Amino acid sequence: MEPAPETEILDLDNLDQAEWNEYAMAQAWGDGFPLVMPTEDLVERFVATCHGDNEPIPAMSPRRVIPTLPVMAANAVMAGCRPEYFPAVLAATRAVLTPDYNLHGSLATTHSCAPMLMFNGPVRKDLNINCASNCFGQGHQANATIGRALQLILLNIGGAKPGVMDRSTLGSPAKYAFCFGENEEESPWEPFHVRRGFAAGDSVVTAMPSEPPHNINDHGSTTGVGILTTIAGTISQPGANSIYGSAPIFIVLGPEHAQTLHRDGWTIADMQQDLFDRSAIHISRVSVENQESYANMDRVMLNDRYPMTATPEDILILVAGGPGKHSAYIPPFGFTSACSVRLSHV
């Protein structure tokens, strides 16, 4: 099939849904799932939700082109978003374009990272973003399609074609969509975005290139220190990028674990320090070749141990999910930051 012309509007023969999907897949515009047709009228409805948003969008790596609002909206349409989701998609795009996010590196790497999106504030309720049971899983249109829309934007505008510019050795299921919200209502601590300096009433998206969540099962511990012992042991992984990188990691506490920790008087800062100290990896668990490599990278050891993050504050803690004795660890790409952007049009 001929590649589509490089114009913003394409005039195609009338296609039914099956023919459209064949055409789109042949253009390599998709992720393997069916796509909604980005007709001009649908795209206009999406763009209208961002009326008056004139903040320029920087060039998008690795292809280095500047996206337009209609083209980003076309990807949100294809992903199956509702029009009212588009300001959230736009804010997520701005978050991954923050220089500290390292979009180019995270898209071109052989690591399996995908952009994790985590929402705080009223937008979670406005758009019905799942923050509770099965929040990393299927079943909610907002979680599925906002995450998918960003992936399609990075694929089609950014040029992160799998096997071409996206050089991930294994990839991951998170590359289809990875989007959830903090369960602020069941968190005993301040919401994540408030701890980052935003107002409680702000709607904020935080993005970080990450592996999919790793489950932390602890049904037995009945104390905060017991739960932290299990978490520290789970995140202490010699194969994690953060052992040699500079990135933060996310600990997502299930509400039941969070309540036990809070009952026992654990603050966020106390938990960060405890996990930093007890997750550090003893040198005996690291190969001699990697020890040499880390020495060449000036990676600091503390008491013959490699810390999992540069500082305790780089262990980012929040609450999500529903009933059950589970938490999760979200390991990062090695050289990145968690980048938060306030939604301007909700």
Next chain:
Amino acid sequence: MRIVNPSFGQEAPSTEKVGANAVDWKTDPIILFSNSKPNAIELLEGVRERMGAYRATDNINHAHKDSPAQPAPEAMIDELSKEYRAALIAIAD
């Protein structure tokens, strides 16, 4: 039917395309550019040694970017492109 092209993008001002002349691999200066992954320099040095079988290697040199996870700075690429006629690049792992 009319659709919005989901892959359309405006070219960024810095993406100027420059024409390249043919390279004489037997004599031209070459930069061996490492992506700073473990063993990339060793791999490129092996390439340099093999090139020694059919050409002088005193104008084949090494360079590397600062981090495996960051693109090379544009200034570094500009500098190398002034000095060398070709680059062999270690990519991926």
